[in-house]
Amino acid sequence: MKNLKTIFFAGALLLTIASCDDLDTLNENTKAYTTTIPSALMTTSQVNYSYFLTNASVNDNNFRGYAQYWSTSTYTDEVNYNQAKRNLGNSHSVILYRDVLKDLQVAKNMITNEQALGSIEIAVKKNKLAVLDIQIIMAYQTLVDIFGDIVYSEALDITNHPTPKYDDAKTVYLDLARRLDEAIGNLDSGNKSFDSADLIYKGNVAKWKKLANSVKLKMGLHLADVDAAKAKAMVESAYNSGLMNNNSENALFQYFSTTVDQNPLYTSLVDETQIILTEFFVNELNAKSDPRRDIFFDPISKIDGVYKGAPYAKQVTYSGYSLPGVRIKQNTNPGVIFDYTETCFLLADAANRGFSVGGTAADYYEKGIRSSMDYWNVSSADADAYIARTDVAFATASGTDKQKIAYQLWIAYYNRGFEAWTEYRRLDFPILVAPPTAVAEAEGKVPVRNIYSLFDSTLNRDNYNAAATAIGGDKMTTKLFWDKF
The missing domain is CATH 1.25.40.390 (Serine Threonine Protein Phosphatase 5, Tetratricopeptide repeat)
Incomplete structure (x- = not known):
């Protein structure tokens, strides 16, 4: 096969030379742009x-x-x-x-x-x-x-x-x-x-x-x-x-199934076997029967019928813990640049600070949760049931109003690590604890x-x-x- 390819290339080159008076044009692509667009x-x-x-x-x-x-x-x-x-x-x-x-x-x-x-x-x-x-x-x-x-x-x-x-x-x-x-x-x-x-x-x-x-x-x-x-x-x-x-105005970057155009998470979550869910995040969602769990997490990775997260930053057996969800693993899943859910929770924060933004903190808090549920294709009935929980409803959930907003924003930011880390630093909630094995330069802090x-x-x-x-x-x-x- 290698010889055949060589013969074909040589023959094609000879034919090209025979038909061209000006060899300087051989390397020119007449259909290519010659300047940056x-x-x-x-x-x-x-x-x-x-x-x-x-x-x-x-x-x-x-x-x-x-x-x-x-x-x-x-x-x-x-x-x-x-x-x-x-x-x-x-x-x-x-x-x-x-x-x-x-x-x-x-x-x-x-x-x-x-x-x-x-x-x-x-x-x-x-x-x-x-x-x-x-x-x-x-x-x-x-x-x-x-x-x-x-x-x-x-x-x-x-x-x-x-x-x-x-x-x-x-x-x-x-x-x-x-x-x-x-x-x-x-x-x-x-x-x-x-x-x-x-x-x-x-x-x-x-x-x-x-x-x-x-x-x-x-x-x-x-x-x-x-x-x-x-x-x-x-x-x-x-x-x-x-x-x-609304979510139709989200700034999304669409990926495709071809290797060069696929969501980069596909490599990390499908081609590799390293990333697992943390017990802190899983336990928080389990405690509230969060209806996003079967999307955020992979149902086939349940352990004894329940989602199980791993101790953060500790070496463990990959197969012993639950994994990120199917949709997040898809090579066509879009990347999120900015979205309506984020906007709602930011408005909740703004209203909580007394800024004039056309609604109350409670209004925007609920809109943020509903927007997240809608984006992840959770049914309206399940979203209603979640928001009605006493440990979720703005009026009855534990913590200060700022903490309630920050907590639900943290959940909604799942799969948007940079923004989640940024707002955690700004709003100081939820309480994240550095692992005892963290490098000394961390000084025991996230x-x-x-x-x-x-x-x-x-x-x-x-x-x-x-x-x-x-x-x-x-x-x-x-x-x-x-x-x-």
């Missing part, structure tokens, strides 16, 4: 941002472990918070700076330089730039929520800033809020944007505006404990401008930050040292500026 850059950035949020690779995403939904049976370094071993800071930085932000910024620069003729072309151009800016803002917010102070004002410019400075995290947040207002103001739902190149909303500008306002809602609440006046203004402005109203890349401390030492000093030490126990309690 902004829409293609945005597409790849969406692929990579969704990968960052969705995957469960030990090299790239251990957040579901930090939120204590999942543990691992044999290799437990990551769930024991060994951030340095795999240089997780570098992985997060590479994906978000190089694979997401750089592509978005190049696309933005190219579209900025394009000439637009006529009012429609100008409106479409403004929409495209606004959609790009919204995604840039989300990526930078993610970086702040991971590290604290980050490279921002001198980022993505290796020519002029090969060793960029780190900017104060709160200053970055406030500038992102300003930019978000500009982007929202530039969106015109009466005109198009990227169309099919937009893998999230297919160019639907109205949905991008609702997503942007929902992001603004979240950013505002992140400021609530450090700048209450600014938080209130942002939250109420976002509400008045229009937030997500991490509230990811340490910077090891390359930061070697290749950009002076700026790294300044940043580490400014935040109170490059440690996983150093709280971010918005994490005050």
Whole structure:
């Protein structure tokens, strides 16, 4: 077969040479683009941002472990918070700076330089730039929520800033809020944007505006404990401008059955045998007969007829514990960028703080639970029964109102590890306990930050040292500026 292929290739090459007078054209693909297309850059950035949020690779995403939904049976370094071993800071930085932000910024620069003729072309151009800016803002917010102070004002410019400075995290947040207002103001739902190149909303500008306002809602609440006046203004402005109203407006990234386009969880949950459910999460849902259990967990992995979780971060036998659910294992299951359920619980938090958002904390708390049930295809009857439980109903569930909201948000965030970890840090509930086997650097606590890349401390030492000093030490126990309690 190898010889046949060689003969075929040689014959084809001879025929090509015989029929061509100019050999210089042999390597030209007349159907290929010769320059980078902004829409293609945005597409790849969406692929990579969704990968960052969705995957469960030990090299790239251990957040579901930090939120204590999942543990691992044999290799437990990551769930024991060994951030340095795999240089997780570098992985997060590479994906978000190089694979997401750089592509978005190049696309933005190219579209900025394009000439637009006529009012429609100008409106479409403004929409495209606004959609790009919204995604840039989300990526930078993610970086702040991971590290604290980050490279921002001198980022993505290796020519002029090969060793960029780190900017104060709160200053970055406030500038992102300003930019978000500009982007929202530039969106015109009466005109198009990227169309099919937009893998999230297919160019639907109205949905991008609702997503942007929902992001603004979240950013505002992140400021609530450090700048209450600014938080209130942002939250109420976002509400008045229009937030997500239902699950049809969720920002989802659709995956497909082909290997290169499948949900990255498929590799971690089907091709590998490491990830198991934690006893803490399973016991919490079992105690309330949560109707999402048969979706969150795999029914065939019950042990003696019941779901059984494993001790967190302890080496155990994989077959002795329950596993993540069938839907979550599907290679076509979409990745979630932002959703209506999250929006509802954020509004519950806002209402609980006295912000004017058109409803009470109890209203939005119930809407959040119902939205989660609806997304996971739980029947209305089962959702009603769950909400009616005295240990679930807002009026009778245990804990403060803030804790009730945080607890149900934590459950609803299942399979969204990064956001679950982020809101756990902000709302300080549920109470998660570090395992006794955690690395010494964790100081007996669940991490509230990811340490910077090891390359930061070697290749950009002076700026790294300044940043580490400014935040109170490059440690996983150093709280971010918005994490005050």
